[in-house]
Amino acid sequence: MTQVFGGMCAPSIRSYPVWRLPTYTGRHPSIQGVKLKFIDETCKTQKPLVPSPQVVQHENGFMHVTINVDDPEPLFTQLIRQLKQAILDGHLAPGAQLPSIRQLANDLELNSKTVAKAYRLLERDGVIQSKGYRGTFVHPEARSNCQTDLNQWVNAQIAELIATLKEAGVTDSEIRIAFSNAMNN
Template sequence: MNIILSNASDEPIYGQIVRQIRSLILNSELDPGQSLPSIRQLAKDLGISVITTKRAYEELEKEGLIDSVVGKGSFVSGANPQFIREQRLKQLESKLADIVEESRSLQLTLEELFDHIRLIDQGMEE
């Protein structure tokens, strides 16, 4: 698992960890049941505080993406496919909101935006 942290980012370190692990799970790059590095090991690997990695794992556990077992470690949750789909849709909606905001700043109409999306989609099919 390759996590890249940026000290220049406005996002807190624990948030960067959560975002990247969430992405790995939702994109099926980490499989259900797969073990994650221990909190201490991840902290050591990233050169950060154990408290920071603990907070990130707690957040992921609250989201239902990982399960932590005392004495055994943390594992990717066996969340059902519908839950994973809903989480991915939530990410997609966030990206779409950014795209709509950007298109408004360019003064594109909704139809012009759809035309651009269609062109990109057609280009991906080829």
């Protein structure tokens, strides 16, 4: 069956309602299990139905996470970007409870290790926080912490160091060996 919306096809796009906002008051998030798969074998264009990755807030209060398995961007990075964007857009307020790793992995049909990696990196960056057996919540300072990209900072620091070393006359192989030695220690 061909799913076409607005003249665009959606091959290999997974879009699932993930959790209800903001009415949750119980112990576990209310997960809505309607799965929408858009696979089009006859469409010749490779444009996604919803430009991926993005978080969409619909009028019925559901947040949709769109994972594009054909995107060269890693799946955990797509998830991180979408959760950060949801926080910046105000769809996820500080203190809001997120689904468990297992539940989100099941709903998105991802490996739980992929979701765990995304959650671990978000927690490292101060975007979310785990509260033991009570669950995972949006960090109170999440909006300001979403603006900080630790990977970008690390890349800038390493590029600056490499430029300094090259100015001093150090060769590329000496730099690689030094970095390898430093990483192994």
